[in-house]
Amino acid sequence: MKKILSLLIIAAATISCTDDDIRTEQDFSNGPKVIGFGASLETMAYFSDLGPIERNVQVSVIGNGNGQYSDSPILVSYVEAPEEALAGERLAVEGLEYDYVDTFGTATIEPGASFVSIPITVHTAALSPTEKTVLYLKLTTVSEGSTIGEQYQIVKIAFVGCLSTLQGNYTAVISWNNGTSSVTRTDEVVTQVGVNTFRTRYVANYPAATFSPQGYEFIDICDELTLPDNQNLGGFSNDVLGVPFTSSVPYHGLVAPDGNSFQTAYDVVPYPGLNNRVFRTTYTRN
Incomplete structure (x- = not known):
């Protein structure tokens, strides 16, 4: 310790x-595998036109249940969650600030793996130099034997052109x-x-x-x-x-x-x- x-x-x-020192999702000795976003905030900041750049948002195995990574695939489903935006935040627009590289909505954590990446293309030329725009993603379902960690369910992606x-x-x-x-x-x-x-x-x-x-x-x-x-x-x-x-x-x-x-x-x-x-x-x- x-x-x-x-x-x-x-x-x-x-x-x-x-x-009391151990969070439930960190108890690797029993229970389902806890799945969630690796961070609650991802900042994608560019201050000039560098063309399209691919970035990754990670969905991770945060708690391993029996202490072992899964020996079968874990299918993760997610949606955009504009309702999570705070008052005054401007939502990013797909096709303007960003695009999805793969088919939107599902990702798979392969057997033995600790995470899967959701690749996103950032269109650097479209980022505002004075105001951020945001995209919220929310996990909705995972495969049987796993569960979504409540505090890890949502990630806020901020597209930033302000240096x-x-x-x-x-x-x-x-x-x-x-x-x-x-x-x-x-x-x-x-x-x-x-x-x-x-x-x-x-x-x-x-x-x-x-x-x-x-x-x-x-x-x-x-x-x-x-x-x-x-x-x-x-x-x-x-x-x-x-x-x-x-x-x-x-x-x-x-x-x-x-x-x-x-x-x-x-x-x-x-x-x-x-x-x-x-x-x-x-x-x-x-």
Whole structure:
């Protein structure tokens, strides 16, 4: 088991694993095989006309049931799910931003395999430089002996033509306990680690040297910020989870119109002894 960070003492503690630490879909010893999308968000970002480019969306075996991959094919059915779009999101159009490479609606995880890819052609010339468009896919059925993991049933595909330039030096004001506690970091550095993907130096109220790698990652999709799934504090098994910025803003943060500041909201789980632990951070360029 990886270390779990005690948030009262910056040190590793020996903690026993309990059944509560194991998600149902991660119990490989019994039950059906759990099938789901490998990520809840796929970003397909291009900033110039590169022609048609093929990308893949993975459907994975997330829980193996008896601990073995299937010895028979697993047929997966899926549909487009425009009803999942958030208020204000513009839906991508098949034939404009994207096309399906294979026959739409079904895919097969072959015997012994851990995933199958749904290939999608991205028409890079059609991506907007100012606004994302989205496509939602939803799993509907799988073969007998398997089940769809509820939290892995839907993937949001964002087609992005907006190039982000958030990397740089910042002053970060980090608050928690509903804003009653805070710390200011004047030496925050935001580093670009991928296309429109960035990593901070600090996370929560910890010194920078606590974790390796430092900080947390986030993705900028046309000024809407999202923390990726399955993100741990470096060297520990505590999760960093993005939370809706406000009741009316479902994303995990926003960039100011002038591009000189941005804000994020996230939780750290577990965080023993601290309630109202959502950390809200305002980053302002130095």
